[in-house]
Each structure stands twice: as structure tokens, then as C-alpha cells.
Amino acid sequence: MEKKIGVYICEGCDIGENLDMAKLQEIATKEYKVPVVKTHRAFCSSDGVDLIKKDIQEDGVNTIVVAACSHRIFYDVFDFGADTITERVNLREQVVWSHPVPKEAESSGESSGGGEEGEAATGVDEDTQMLAEDYIRMGIVKVQKKETPVPYQSEDEFVNNIMVIGGGFTGMTAALEAAETGYPVTIVERQKELGGFAKKIRQQLPMKTPFNTLEEPTIQGLIDKVSNHDNITIKTNIEIARISGAPGQFLVSFKEPGSKTEWDVPPKLEEGEEACGTTDAKDASGDAVEPAADQVNCADILSVDPDAEKFGAVVVAAGWRPYEPSEEEFKHLGLGKFKNVVTNVQFEEMAAKGRIEAKSVAFIQSPGRESDDSDFPYCSSVTSLVSLKQAQYVTRDNPGGKAYVFYQHMRTPGLYENFYKAAQQNDAVFLTKGAVTSVGASGDDDQLLVSVDNTLLGESIKVSVDMVVLATGMVPSTQFEPVINLAYRQGPEFKDLELFSGYCDSNFICFPYETRRTGIYAAGCVRQTMTMAECVEDATGAALKAIQCLESSNRGMAVHPRSGDVSYPEFFFQRCTQCKRCTEECPFGALDDDEKGTPKPNITRCRRCGTCMGACPERIVSFKDYSIDMIGSMVKAIEVPEEDEEKYRVLCLVCENDAYPAIDMAGMKGLKYSADVRFIQVRCLGSVNVVWIADALASGFDGVMLIGCRYGDDYQCHFTKGSELCNRRMDNVGETLQRLALESERVQQIQLSIDEYDKIPEEINKFMEVIDSVGFNPMKGF
Amino acid sequence: MADNGTILVVGGGISGLTVALEAAEVGREVVIVERNPYLGGRVAQLNKYFPKLCPPTCGLEINFQRIKKNKKITYYTMTEVEKISGGPGDFQVSLKEMPRYVNEHCTVCAKCEEACDMDIPNEFNFGMNNRKAIYKPSEMAMPMRYVIDKSVTGTASQQKIQDSCPYGAIDFSMQPRTFNIDVASIVWATGWNPYDASKIDNLGFGKVPNVITNMMMERMASPGGPTGGSIVRPSDGKQVNSIAFVQCAGSRDENHLPYCSYVCCLASMKQTTYIREKNPESKATIFYIDLRSPGRYENFYKKVKDDENVSFVKGKVAKVEPGSDGNVILTVEDTVGGDIISQEFEMVVLATGMEPSTASERVPGGSVGYDENKFLLPGGDIIPAGVAKKPADVMTSGQISTAAALKAIQAAGAK
DSSP states (O other): OOOOEEEEEEOTTTHHHHSOHHHHHHIIIIISOOSEEEEESOTTSHHHHHHHHHHHHHHOOOEEEEEESOTTSSTTTTOOOTTSEEEEEESIIIIITTSOOOOHHHHHSOOSSSOOOSSTTTTOOHHHHHHHHHHHHHHHHHHHHOOOOOOOOOSSOOOOOEEEEOOSHHHHHHHHHHHHTTOOEEEEOSSSSSOGGGGGOSSBOOOSTTOOSOBOOOHHHHHHHHHTOTTEEEEOSOEEEEEESOTTOEEEEEEOTTOOOTTSOOOOOOTTOOOTTOTTOBOTTSOBOOOOGGGTTOOOTTSOOTTOEEESEEEEOOOEEEOOOOTTTTGGGTBTTBTTEEEHHHHHHHHHHSOOOOSEEEEESSOOOTTOOOOSTTOOHHHHHHHHHHHHHHHHHSTTOEEEEEESSOOOOGGGHHHHHHHHTOTTEEEEEOEEEEEEEOSSTTOEEEEEESOGGGOOEEEEESEEEEOOOEEEGGGTSOSSOBOOTTOSSOSOTTTTTTSOOOBTTTBTTOOSSTTEEEOGGGTSOOOHHHHHHHHHHHHHHHHHHHHHHHTTOOOTTSTTOOOOOEEOGGGOOOOOHHHHHOTTOOEEEOTTOOEEEOGGGOOOOOHHHHHOTTOOEEETTEEHHHHHHHHHHSOOOOGGGOOOOEEEEEETTTHHHHHHHHHHTTOOOOTTEEEEEESOGGGOOHHHHHHHHHTTOSEEEEEEOOOSTTOOOTTSSHHHHHHHTHHHHHHHHHHTTOOGGGEEEEEOOTTOGGGHHHHHHHHHHHHHHHOSOTTTTO | OOTTOOEEEEOOBHHHHHHHHHHHTTTOOEEEEOSSSSSBGGGGGOSOBTTTTBOHHHHHHHHHHHHHHOTTEEEESSEEEEEEEEETTEEEEEEEEOOOSBOTTOOOOOHHHHHOOOEEEOGGGTTSSEEESEEOSSTTOSSOOOEEOGGGTTSHHHHHHHHHOTTSOBOTTOOOEEEEEEESEEEEOOOEEEOOGGGOGGGOTTTSTTEEEHHHHHHHHSTTSTTTTOOBOTTTOOBOOEEEEEEEESTTOTTSOOSOOSSHHHHHHHHHHHHHHHSTTOEEEEEESSOOOOGGGHHHHHHHHTSTTEEEEEEEEEEEEEOGGGOEEEEEEETTTOOEEEEEESEEEEEEOEEEGGGTSOOSBSSOOBOTTOOBOTTSSEEEOGGGTSOOOHHHHHHHHHHHHHHHHHHHOOO
16 A cells, blocks of 8 residues: 555644644655645544545545544544554643643743744744654654554464363353353363262352352253253363464364373473473483483474364363362361361262261361461362351251351351351351360360360360361362463463462453463363352353454454454564574463474464564564564654753653553643653553664663553563563663663663553653763764 | 344443453444443542552553444443333333533543632542532543533533633533433443441441541542542541551441442452551551451452551441541450450541442343342343442452353344
């Protein structure tokens, strides 16, 4: 497409009064020879928009720069369809509303200082004008470099079926919900039959309002439903050897549980290790060594299993395993010492088999260490509720039987309060807040003596019981094994397992289903401990996410957070030096390098953050509408004042989700900051390539700021790692600075939340003071 | 006849937005109806989320961007559902849009706000300060457009507002508009209201100065709130250095809300971090029955407990009375120590619970069931999501709402 550019500079919202509009137009007409340049009192008005539309229709303008307000408003007004490239230049929030403009009193009378170049220029602040001019330049360059993305299409066929890992309550629910929506589903279960833990229980916690009565297990009904569903295939007694491929085209190799096959996923390679399956493995001294027994014959991740089955998306409902206390861990509670001290899981199995013989049972919710009121590890509201459930077994099975529940905090949140209340009304259930200090032998028979401190009203009590049940926790399966066995270069398991105590990773709070493995969605207790009623919701939601992902993949669109984005990274492989940085840094494991280290992009795994683009030292990665060249050219378009002008220039790269909106907010609030700073919006700080910083400094910029979101355990990055990676790359920046003989203070990354807009002037001014202390960049003019 | 399988989502809070986006990103047509002049609902009023202590605007910004980019979503603000007829696959819905008096030409240039000389109580900040009669609904509102409070009509300020706008965006001739849409399924995500604390006689709200609610605390701590983020006493603006949180203010109480509101324990723990960070000399005490920070939230409780200036006392607050110099005296039965404690604080926060919006306003039509507390039951014609279904935090609302999106797609039938 031959681009015909139109630049439309708005005069509204204080822009016209405070900037020299004629000069701004000249930037476009003279410097860039833009054929159509217009101003209007308000381009967002009907006649303003019509003016642009008329140019599109009658004058063939197809590439549009609207220099007005932030792109975050009037996004619909300035949408001229898919056949045009439109870019917004922010002259309002980030120029006239946030920088010195002449006061009305001054502009009417004598203007301060020189620079009277015609009427419009009266009182225009020189620095603010320069800022606006640079933004116009950058806007024009941006549309020159931008291309319209074409959705990704694969030579291989996309499929729309879903694999559900785990045939327990959650897995079957997810399968049924997806199947009912019209998608073919395969349930994969390691055990010989479906049902999971829900099949081993005597009664289940209430599933429906008013949540106060135990229910007979409903699991068999669910098993029957999925077994007879036309859209559901069931594979039991089977395990996943590996999952390779990408959303829409996952390839799954199955195997017998516990067996070793050629298609087992190889362990993640550490640096310097050779891929397994190669027969000529060498040790550090270069001698050939025998491969380890468990690596024999396991094919490299890029090998394709001809017998693999193809799936579009995956739901992981691998559930939980009972917490296994170490021998010493709960010794004070008699676990391992007395046969009648059992865990809640053991007790449930006994109850499912038959009558509970014990006439008095103590249920302990919290291991009761000194001043520690925590429940057992991996506990939750479920373990509180299960104690209340199991207390009922005791009193029902034994007329005159007694159940004692010792707790620190009764965790029955929300509507489950009704279940707690029902237990309180049972005369044979004694609910006591207190710290259990020990379980010992009572002296007579097999009786156990439970000692409890700090019960209500401060008393210490001792209770003699037949049996003690510890409310131990439910550990996610992913704590023990990868489960998903991904044949990905970044390794077979979910990321951040350690940070999330073994639970599947999740972009926690706002977007709970988003994992760092696109197309793979966790549901049920593998994600967070939940009751069966909660698992129904979670499984249904995960089914939706799986459907959404395969539908998006089929349409060449990204999923969260750049949902619907059809741009994707393209690699110019001739210049790849196989440094592997892109493969290693991608937060979503979208790249698998081959034995030489050349990355193999899996586009439907990609979330379009541009981290690969930021990582590449050879600058071979680009998107049609976002590239090294595009941002680099924008940086070059900024006019760096000569040294004798005594004006600083600072480049500031800002992330689009947090920093950019915060800067807009600062403008709307009228907060003022230095006009020497030039903002460029980036997809994520992870996409920032060091070359932009190096080029800026080499061309005389006095400093570079990077503003992005907070990183660390409570990271806010929607690409999970962007700002953290950017920070790590600062080492490379340090080298660049050294090479240019520049002070390290000239480049700084700042962590800023979206709501910290009030700190923007302070942060910028602080940085400008630093620049002031190191002085002008000596590279100016080179 | 809704032959396009359109899904109607009633409520534009975090739950409604989630339902709408998740369904639209599968490829469905969605209409959102929101009563407020802005999207975002209750979370737009929150300062931070537990347990990450991150700003809700961050997630809202992503969701707003997703809406802006997705042509399958249409939304109406200041609009309510008047009547529903028909059934799944073929609903007819009558909507009523209230006049905003500001049209699509508003550039948020703020000239009108400068010109307006009439103040009204700021409801977004629970009346803790005033705003102009023409105002931006919230700092990062979506849509970013002014709205006029009806009370200004007929006053001298009306003309000043009218004259101030350079863009012809003020239109006092706007009238309520009723219109009909046909949809295939309906999701009800109307959320919750904070329980009216003045109904709890012994806790002194509205009678004893410097007793506020947890939602007021959210606004107070927010940089865009009535005090610009300072935690100070409403009565005299004094910086608060001793604060008490009263848990289960109305919740787990047969006379008020019999259920547990799920979020209040964690919300109070979160709010102790606000005051501890802003007023480093401060001490906070939480009076509770049980601390409900189950599962993955247990770590957050531990983190808060590690701060030695935060104490937790198991005890039921019996009385709240005015003390000296604007302080507040709490009388608490300490259920562990067995004593009756009487303690004075500079400010008291009532951890009031969430009452479903459907407790005060039922769904106007369609076959729909309620539980004893007027939460919506699943299984009817109308699909409940978020706190319309049960007390829930933001993360759980995300879960329920994503699930509701699938149920809505199923109910709408294959396209």
C-alpha cells in the first residue's frame, strides 16, 4: 500500500492557544513533506471528523496522524477502519496540560523574552513548543514505519478439541461444560477409573443453598453423564508423556502410567548441557559418557511423535494429594505414635468404608505451636468445613458419641457460615477455640488425652477421646510433578511454582486463569484449594478460557492481555547468532530453539509483549506495527539541541498499561514537569531493546528513563516479567555507558503503579537533577 | 428475535466486565448495561487489592483497553433494565437510559467544572467531600466524560455550565430514553452495596464522630479520594495514629447479615497496611471473631501479623461511644482473656459486609430464584455472576464471572 499521510493538528483543549500552530504544521509540510496537513478547532467534533473522512475518501489519505488528545480517549471517534493506519500524537495531556504555558495576563501584554515570531507565537513557551514539535515528528515517523498486521496463519491445521487432564470432579465438570458448548473433549485420567477423590468420600459438603446439609455423593451421576456424552472421549489408565506444539495445535504423546518411553519429555537443559537423545553426550572434560538411565531414548523436544494426538487447548484439573507430614513434624500431636491419631483423609476413607467405631473424636484444625495460630500446611476453608462434616459422622454413627473440634479460626467464609451454624446446633459437637499443645496417652485403654490452652475465657483443658483427626492440608499435584510435561525449551512445568507454593501460576487477582503457558488453563485444587461447589465454577471458567484460546488461535489473534491483537513477532533468521536470549527470556515459553540455538517461534503461544524483540542483540525480531526500526527512528526524529543551546534532552520509554495512563492522569490533573523529556510508549518494558538506549546516548541525549510497573513477588506486569527483565538488562546498558564513557546515572528504571500519577513530576524532576549533576552529554554534536 | 445470540450483561463492575469480555473474546456479541455513569463498579472505589496491594485501576485499565478494541461489545451507562420478557434464546429487554446532559462531544477539558459554582456531596467518596454539580465520575473513569447532577437544573449554575463549554457538549434538553433490545441470554452482575452501618445500633455509625466504614477508608486512602490519600479524622482532620477495626460489623449476625461477607477480614488486614505506611507512628488493632484468611491468603495474614504495631484481639465489640477530644471508646468482650476491655482510639473502622444489590432491587422479570438473603440462585433463566451470586472477593468474582460467560454462551445457543 502506497502511504498517503495526513497530519491533523487539533487546536482545541488549550492546544491552539499555547502552541505555535503554524510552526507545528511546518514540521509536517517542510521537514517531512506531508501532503495533507490541517488544523481544526476540534477534530473530535462532527465536522472535524468529517474533514478527515473527506480527505480519506476524496484525497486518498490512508495514513493518519491526529495530534490532539491522548489515544486513550476518542478511540472510537478516530477509528477510520482497518484500511487506514491511524496514530495519535498526545499534545494535550502530555504537552500543554503538563508543561509551562504562558499565563493569560502575560500573553495579552508584553511577552517575556524573545521569540516573537508572528501573532500565533505570542507568549508561546519555547520548551513546550519544542516538545510538541518533537511529538509531531515522532508521530509522522511512526506511521511511516508502521504496517498493517496480517493475522497469523499456520500451514498446519488448527483443531478445536480440548484435552482435560484429570478425571476427577473438576476435570469431568470442565469436560462436560466444554462438550455442552459443542466442543469435542478428551478426558485423560491416570487411574483405572474416573472419579478422583470425590469417589472415595462418604458424603459431600453442601453444593446448594442454604449450604447447611451434607449431601450424598453426586459423583456417579457425573461419571455417567461424561461417559455417555457424544462429545467426550475418555482415556483412563493413561499418562501424558509430553505435550508439544502450541495452542490450536498441541501434540500429545500418551503412555502407560509409570512407564518410560521415547516420548517422555526430556528434563530442562542447564547451560552447557547437550540435548538428551544424542548418543554422543560428553562430560565436562569432553569425554563421551553414558547418558543417565532415565534419559535413554528420550527424543528432543523438537522431534515430532508420529502417533501424537492433536488438541487445541488444555485444561489441567490434576487435583491434589494429601499433605504427607514428616515423621517429626506433628509428633506432639501423636501422629505416627498412636494408631488412633489419623489425618482427615484417612478418617474419610474409614467413614466411607463403614461405621465410625470411635465414640469420641477430637478434630484438630491447627497444629498449635507457640503463638502460631496457623492451620496445618496447605489448609484452607475446605479443611475447616471437612472437620465439621466429619464431626457429624461421629455423632450420627454413635448415639451419645461426641465430637470435639479445636480450632484457632473457623474458616467457613461466605455462605458456608450456614454450615458452621448447623454444626453449632448439634448438641454432640463441641466447637472450641484454643491452641492444642499435645496429644498423649490417657492411661486407660487406647484413650488419647488432648491438651488445649487458651480456650475461650482463657482456660486450659484436657479432653480424653478415642480418636484424634488432624485437619491436614491438600497439596496441589503440581507440587510433586510437572503434570503437563511440556516439551518446551523452558522446561516441562508451570513457571513460578515456588512463588505460588506449588500451585499453578496465575496472573493473580484480576485474571486468575491466566498462566504463563498459553492455552493451558488450570482448574480446581491444582490452582487453589476449593470446595466442590467452587470447583464447579472454576472448571466452567477454565472450559471457557480453553474455548476462547482455540477460537482466538484459529483467527490469528492473541489472547490476554493483548486480546485480539493480530500482530506477531517475525524473525529475520539470516542474522540470528543463536545466542538463545529470546528463547530464555520469553515469559510465556513461546520459543523453542533447535540444537544450534536458532529459535523456533510458536506464534499461538505468543502473547505479543515483545520481550523477544527487547532481548535480541542482533535486532532481528519485529512486529508489523512495532519494531526496533520504528521506535529507533522515532528516537532519531527527536531534535537534540546543540550543546550551546543549554537544553537537556531525555528519552523516556513508558509501558502502555501503567506508566502511560499515569502520565495522562498527571496531565489531566495539571501536574507540571520538565519539558526536556520525550515519552515513547512501549508495549512492555520487556520489549525495550538496549540499542534504543545506546543510540539515544550516542546521539547526544543526556539521559534515558524507563518507567514501568512494579516487579518482585507481587509483580504487576501483565506480561509477568517485563519490568523485571528490563531491570536485569541494565547490566548491558552499563556496558554501553562504559563504552561511551558516560556516567551510569544517565539511565534509570523507575517502578511506578498506575495510581501513582502524583509522583510523576517528582520522579522526573529527581532524574533531571541527576542529569544536572552529571551535566550535558559530551557526545552531543558527534 | 435475537438471531445473533447476543448476551446481555447487567452491571458493569469487575464481574460484569469479566463476563462481557470473556464472552466477546470467544466471538459473541455482548451488551453491557450499567446504572452508574461509569464502568468499574465497586472496585473503582478501592484503593488497593489484597493480597498484592496493587491498584485496581491497573486491571481496570487492561479491561477498558480490551473493551475499546473489541467491536463486539456495546455498553450503556446510566442505564437500567426496566423489564424482561421472553426466555432463554429469545429475551425482550426494555432499557431506560437516564440523561447525562453531556453528549459525546465532551473532551474533558474541565472548563465546565471551573465555571460551575454549585457543589453537591460526592457520593463516590461516600459524602466525605463535595464535588461540583458537573463532574468526572472518577479519576480514571470509563467513559471519560463529564456528567451533570440533575439538581443543577433550574439553578443559576445551569446557564454558567451551558455557557462554559466550547464544544457544544452540554445538552440540558436530554430526556430519559426507553428502548428495547432482543438478546439470547442474560447475566445478572449487579454486585453489592455496603451494609448500612447505621442499622447496627451499638456500633455508633452516624452518631459517634470518627467512626467510618471500610469502604470510606478505601476512599480516604486513595490518592484520588477526599483527603488526597491522607488518613485523617473526619471530625478535625487530625492524622490518625491509633485505629481500631471492628470485624463482622453486620455480618455473621442474625439481626443483620447472617452470612459471612468473605472479604472483610482480608480488607481490614489490607487497610492496616494503608495506615501503617502513611502514618508510620500508628498502631492498629483488629477485633475479630475468626480471622478468615484461608488457603493462599494465609501468607498475607502472616505478613500483616509480623508488623508488631498491628494487634489482633479475638473479641466481640459490644459498644462504641464518644471519648475525649474526638476519640472513640470501644467496649469489647475479650473472649480469650475473659476480660471486658475498654479502649480509646482516634478512629474506628467498621468492617461492614456486602449485601447483594438484589436485596433491594429484584430482577424485573424472567424466572429467577433467590436464597434467603436474596442472592440469586443458579439454574433460572437469568445467570448470576459475581456478588449477585454469593459474597466473593475480586479473584473469586473473576472465576464466577468467567464461568457465567460460558453458561451465557450455552444459553444463547450455537451461533
